[in-house]
Amino acid sequence: MNDRLSPLESTLDRLVPVAPVDGDWSAIVRAAGRRMRRRRLTTVGVVVAALVVGVSPVGGAIADRVADFSTWVRGEPGTAASEVDQAAFDEANSRSWAGFPPGTKLRRLISTTAGGHEVDLFGFRSGDSLCLRIVGRGLSGSPALSCAPLAALESAAAPVVVVQADHGLGLVNHVPPSGEPVAPQAQATFGIVADGVDTVELVADDGTHRATVAANAFLYVAERPKVGTRVREVFAIAGGRRIPVPFASAPFGRWDWPAPTHDRPAGPSRVERKVEGGEIGWVLRHENRGEAPPEDARYLRTEMLRGYEFARVVTPDPGSHLRMLVAIGHMPRLAAHGDERSLCVFVVSGEGAGGGCNLLADPFSVAPFWLGESIAEGGDQYATLSGLASDDVARLQLFLATGASQPIPLHDNAWAIRAARADRPYRVVAYDREGRIIGIQDIGDEDARLPRLAGAWRTVLTAHDRQGRVSEVRVAPSSDGGRCFEIRLPGGAGSGGCPRRRAWPTCQRLPSASTSGRTARG
Secondary structure, three states: OOOOOOHHHHHHHHHOOOOOOOOOHHHHHHHOOOOOOOOOOOOOOOOOOOOOOOOOOOOHHHHHOOOOOHHHHHOOOOEEOOHHHHHHHHHHHHOOOEOOOOOOOOEEEEEEEEOOEEEEEEEEEEOOEEEEEEEEOOOOOOOEEEEEEOHHHHOOOOOEEEEEEEEEEOOOOOOOOOOOOOOOOEEEEEEEEOOOOOEEEEEEOOEEEEOEEEOOEEEEEEEOOOOOOOEEEEEEEEOOEEEEOOOOOOOEOOOEOOOOOOOOOOOOOOOOOOOOOOOOHHHHOOOOOOEOOOOOOHHHHOOOOOOOOEEEEEOOOOOOOOEEEEEEEEOHHHHHHOOOEEEEEEEEEEOEEEEEEEEOOOOOOOOOEOOEEEOOOOOEOEEEEEEEEOOOOOEEEEEEOOOOEEEEOEEOOEEEEEEEHHHOOEEEEEEOOOOOEEEEEEEOHHHHHOOOEOOOOEEEEEEEOOOOOEEEEEEEEEOOOOEEEEEEOHHHOEEEEOOOHHHOOOOOOOOOOOOOOOOEEO
16 A cells, blocks of 8 residues: 555545456456557667568468468569659669668559559568558658568468558648647558468458458558557458467557567576676777768767767678668767767668667666667557677577567677567577677566556546636546546647556555566676
């Protein structure tokens, strides 16, 4: 029992007492229609990455007795794109310093219409990446590009690999006066399909839909969806069977984050040799490894890198178009520590980059490697894990919650790998030259322990300002038997959360969830 409560918590407790709840909490979480997930901030943000792994021509779908992905492995799905579409892709690719290799050929897969506009799905293979490009003629929010690693086909648990979900087409370019979100004109969900698949079925908030399947791809376009409508489940229909497809829905707003399907990652859990400190020698010596960054690169003008003293662009994986900027910069916010010189890493892809910095004097204080995760868009099915490793690290291995593991490309102390969001949480393990484990970091494991929205909202307090605008306090049941709360203010501002049940005054003894962050050992 906790009797140190905020005034808001005390008020909510009086208005909505906690009712006894019995049953299996995991079942309650699984049954909840709407999910909430806390946003994370990590040291390194990225745009896109990939992994080179040998892939058999048949892929994992043979194990499911449903044909194979050979057409995609050969890079020959669909038909050659028109000269106009190829030229548009080439022009966009040429503007990207870290784009795909010249000569990358676009393939036309599926064409449909949405609200009187033509929507085309293109695809191509480049090195270890399988990429889909959606183009809505006359619709904002396009073209847009999403990729999956080639290795995803080898380990596929179903004959369909979803690449992107609920990508908005026809987005508004302004925020309405009310501050409430506005639905796009259309939302597109698309992916890769093996031979032998009859159709792809999508279960969304507004019902069940069947996608168009052609050229070893699928495309579903929802016209004028309601605000917040999301695809929740995906199934492959093949040979009279309905096969579940691993999938993570696109988040919407503060509460609607997909619940993790696994509690914890696989892999070793104990460090065999503890290392202290750590550095990257070639960076400290200012060696000219890799390439010099282009002087006009926009990411060099960020606050962290403005006035940098050293920067090089390296390629962790020669089979990928991905590049990583490693630099010594000056971060004003770290000046209070007495040394504002910082070790920075940015993942560069397309025309963008994302990254972060740490103190150069002690960059590996948590573990002998950095671990960051991000996705370029909410519906992307593959997140990028990336970072830097100290000179103590000889190799890195990724372990997924499914039990699978993959080697991580590591070169010039930079590393990056793409992992399916449906396989969260992840574990990255570092080994020294003798094969001993010297560092372990997990990411995504805290998601399984956070309380989640598990019921309908109820307004318990309302207030009006002089302009007649309404503010309100709402509460709803949470997955651990407590309550979620939300304060909604005019113009879209506000706050909310799902505190752990033990934060509310009650003498009932029920399991509570932890809100601890990413765990690290090393």
